[in-house]
Amino acid sequence: MIFYLFAILTVAPAFVAVFHPNILYAALSLFISFFGVAGLYLLLAADFVAATQVLLYVGGILILLLFAVMLSPKIYSPTFQESQKRYIVPSILGVFILSIIVFSIFKTNWNVTLVEGIFPHTVSRIGNLFLTDYLLPFELASILLLAALIGAILLARSSEDEHQ
Amino acid sequence: MLQDIFQYWPVLQTFPFWVWSTLSVLALLFLFVFPFAGVAVYVERKIAGDIQARIGPNVVGPYGILQWIADALKLLLKEDIIPKKADRKLFIFAPMIIFMSGAASFAVIPFSENLILANLNIGIFYLIAITSLVSMGVIISGWASNNKWSLLGGLRAAAQVVSFEIPVALSLMTAALALGSLNMVDLVNAQAGMKWGIFHNPFMLILAFVYYISALAEVNRTPFDIPEAESELVSGYNTEYSGMRFAIFFLIEYADAFVICAVSTTIFLGGWHLPFLNYAHIPPFLHIPLQVTIFMTKACFLLVVMMWIRWTLPRYRVDQLMKLCWEVLVPFAFICLLGTALWMVLFQGKGFIELLGGLF
Amino acid sequence: MFLEYTTIFIFLIVGIAMVPLMLLIGKILRPHAPDDKKTSTYECGEIPLGSSWIQFNLRFYVIAFLFLIFDVEVAFMFPVASIFKQWTQAGFGQGWLAFIEVAIFVGILLVGFAYAWHKGDLNWVRPKKKE
Numbered sequence: 294m295i296f297y298l299f300a301i302l303t304v305a306p307a308f309v310a311v312f313h314p315n316i317l318y319a320a321l322s323l324f325i326s327f328f329g330v331a332g333l334y335l336l337l338a339a340d341f342v343a344a345t346q347v348l349l350y351v352g353g354i355l356i357l358l359l360f361a362v363m364l365s366p367k368i369y370s371p372t373f374q375e376s377q378k379r380y381i382v383p384s385i386l387g388v389f390i391l392s393i394i395v396f397s398i399f400k401t402n403w404n405v406t407l408v409e410g411i412f413p414h415t416v417s418r419i420g421n422l423f424l425t426d427y428l429l430p431f432e433l434a435s436i437l438l439l440a441a442l443i444g445a446i447l448l449a450r451s452s453e454d455e456h457q
Numbered sequence: 458m459l460q461d462i463f464q465y466w467p468v469l470q471t472f473p474f475w476v477w478s479t480l481s482v483l484a485l486l487f488l489f490v491f492p493f494a495g496v497a498v499y500v501e502r503k504i505a506g507d508i509q510a511r512i513g514p515n516v517v518g519p520y521g522i523l524q525w526i527a528d529a530l531k532l533l534l535k536e537d538i539i540p541k542k543a544d545r546k547l548f549i550f551a552p553m554i555i556f557m558s559g560a561a562s563f564a565v566i567p568f569s570e571n572l573i574l575a576n577l578n579i580g581i582f583y584l585i586a587i588t589s590l591v592s593m594g595v596i597i598s599g600w601a602s603n604n605k606w607s608l609l610g611g612l613r614a615a616a617q618v619v620s621f622e623i624p625v626a627l628s629l630m631t632a633a634l635a636l637g638s639l640n641m642v643d644l645v646n647a648q649a650g651m652k653w654g655i656f657h658n659p660f661m662l663i664l665a666f667v668y669y670i671s672a673l674a675e676v677n678r679t680p681f682d683i684p685e686a687e688s689e690l691v692s693g694y695n696t697e698y699s700g701m702r703f704a705i706f707f708l709i710e711y712a713d714a715f716v717i718c719a720v721s722t723t724i725f726l727g728g729w730h731l732p733f734l735n736y737a738h739i740p741p742f743l744h745i746p747l748q749v750t751i752f753m754t755k756a757c758f759l760l761v762v763m764m765w766i767r768w769t770l771p772r773y774r775v776d777q778l779m780k781l782c783w784e785v786l787v788p789f790a791f792i793c794l795l796g797t798a799l800w801m802v803l804f805q806g807k808g809f810i811e812l813l814g815g816l817f
Numbered sequence: 818m819f820l821e822y823t824t825i826f827i828f829l830i831v832g833i834a835m836v837p838l839m840l841l842i843g844k845i846l847r848p849h850a851p852d853d854k855k856t857s858t859y860e861c862g863e864i865p866l867g868s869s870w871i872q873f874n875l876r877f878y879v880i881a882f883l884f885l886i887f888d889v890e891v892a893f894m895f896p897v898a899s900i901f902k903q904w905t906q907a908g909f910g911q912g913w914l915a916f917i918e919v920a921i922f923v924g925i926l927l928v929g930f931a932y933a934w935h936k937g938d939l940n941w942v943r944p945k946k947k948e
Contacts, residue, residue, distance in 0.1 A: 317600070321547070332826075335822050341582065341896065344583050345586070347586040347590075348582075348585060348586035348888065351590060352589025352592065353881075353888045353889075356596070356884075357878070359593070359596050360615075361878065363612065364612075364874060414578055416579055416896050416899045416900075417896070417899055417900050417903075420898070420899050420900030423897050424897060424914070431893065431918070431922065432921055432925075435893075435921070435923075435926055436925055438889055438926060438929070439925050439926060439928065442932075443932060445879070445882045446933055446938050449882075450938065459824070474820060474823065475827060478827045479827050481824075483831065486831070533846060553832075553836045553837075556833075556835060556836050557829055557832030557833050560831070561829050564825055575822070575825050576821060577821055585891075589888075616876075616880045616881070619880065619884045620884055622884065623891070626887075626888065626891040627887075631898070633895070635902070637903065639898075639899045701840055779880070779940075783934075784934065787930070791930075801901060801905045801916075802916040805905055805906050806906045806912075
């Protein structure tokens with residue numbers, strides 16, 4: 294029952310985010326949606342991932358999104374001229390992705406039972422795995438972050454040179 | 458905590474868990490947070506008066522003690538003006554986010570070994586995640602007022618909160634590294650006796666100050682209160698809020714200040730442990746009052762230091778602030794992180810006090 | 818442990834519900850007389866001119882981006898931090914292994930940070946380039 298609550302909390306704001314004409318409301322409904330996802334993580338007994346979700350998505354990506362939305366002057370004319378042609382390709386793509394997801398849902402073996410009362414200490418397990426089995430992804434993540442950092446700084450600098 | 462209470466008095470289990478949970482949350486909010494914030498305002502004004510060589514409030518009640526009740530009533534009874542051009546829904550939504558994040562950070566404060574509302578395995582991390590919601594609320598409140606000064610103030614405040622979150626998160630992570638857990642109660646118990654976090658190694662000493670300064674900047678307090686200073690941007694993102702809505706911002710600022718002091722106490726000052734106090738020798742029924750007293754004394758001491766700093770130092774300019782964060786605090790935090798990790802490896806995770814104790 | 822998170826969830830709900838509650842209590846008690854001048858935007862007493870949007874300022878975005886990168890790094894480092902002490906106490910080699918891994922991770926990001934610092938992107942006010 295709680296699962297359905299969190300599921301609705303995740304999906305309904307996602308619909309609002311896609312269809313609402315005002316960009317700011319769309320971004321804020323993402324806020325609610327991210328909390329729904331965090332709740333779903335909690336239901337899977339992944340407390341660290343849930344907190345990371347809140348920290349990074351809400352506290353980081355959404356802030357970035359809000360900065361971008363608020364610093365652009367187009368927010369006052371949030372009308373999108375949408376032609377009929379523009380609906381065809383995205384909807385085909387959407388149906389394609391949806392079918393892949395539905396297919397994978399039906400193919401998965403959902404035979405997972407969470408024993409009540411036993412909550413694994415996820416953080417230390419993740420930490421151990423980071424230092425042993427998944428060391429390469431751990432270090433690669435830092436290289437990825439470095440690439441993102443330098444890329445963003447270069448982009449920001451070039452666009453600033455254009456403005457000035 | 459609630460499970461322990463259920464063990465003492467099984468009769469309470471006639472009501473479902475969430476009833477008692479809600480009651481304890483409401484009790485914490487109404488019996489602790491609100492009165493504490495009010496008294497903190499009073500104490501701040503008295504301290505401000507002492508530092509500025511004048512008497513603080515002394516009209517309402519003996520020594521002006523009831524001043525904060527008068528202020529709270531005044532704010533409650535003021536008219537709630539929502540500007541015509543303001544975005545109504547967002548105007549109402551913004552204080553909700555800030556209040557939610559401020560209140561929810563009280564859930565993991567370890568007042569005592571058994572008196573912590575939610576003893577999460579990821580206590581410290583949860584705290585960082587929840588306090589990062591404040592910046593969202595600040596941006597939305599700045600935007601919703603439909604006032605270019607509020608918007609600019611909100612964005613600058615959000616940039617300030619967001620950039621000082623990095624030294625805060627780094628220092629908390631280094632403290633978790635040194636003390637070996639993310640659980641708040643385990644963090645305190647790792648500092649039993651004299652093995653306080655701040656004496657663990659010289660890097661932790663620097664880190665305590667880095668944390669304190671960055672956390673001060675994160676709640677827009679003391680010399681870093683550019684977003685809400687009266688001579689700048691007319692109170693920034695708070696400008697259009699009147700009456701009770703303003704009271705919410707104000708309350709959460711003091712509540713957040715207390716949370717910072719409490720977290721500093723937990724991690725750096727040993728929580729409820731004193732140097733030569735062994736809790737095994739004390740009868741169990743005295744544990745909770747003693748621990749709460751010691752914890753609150755340390756936290757309130759840090760709060761008074763915070764107020765002292767506020768009324769002593771002049772305000773930082775915005776670019777000086779950002780320079781302080783990115784060019785001073787973040788490098789220091791990184792150096793302390795690597796230094797603490799190196800110390801841990803060299804001395805097998807033992808702190809300075811433990812090594813000294815091992816010598817004798 | 819689920820019970821703890823139920824408490825957290827209740828905390829969040831109470832936090833959200835508290836605000837309308839406090840305002841409701843006030844609504845019964847306070848006056849409500851909206852006036853044209855009262856509900857107009859505040860601009861130090863002057864009549865507000867122009868729409869309320871501000872010039873695009875890139876530095877906000879760069880700061881938010883830097884924050885996001887370091888935030889992800891912190892999120893990665895936290896599980897390692899919680900296990901570090903155990904690794905140092907487990908054996909001599911394991912401690913050094915953990916330290917080197919952490920040092921590589923942090924070091925790569927410090928390189929990026931040093932680059933950003935050197936190129937002057939950490940300045941709030943970008944100095945006008947003379948060259």
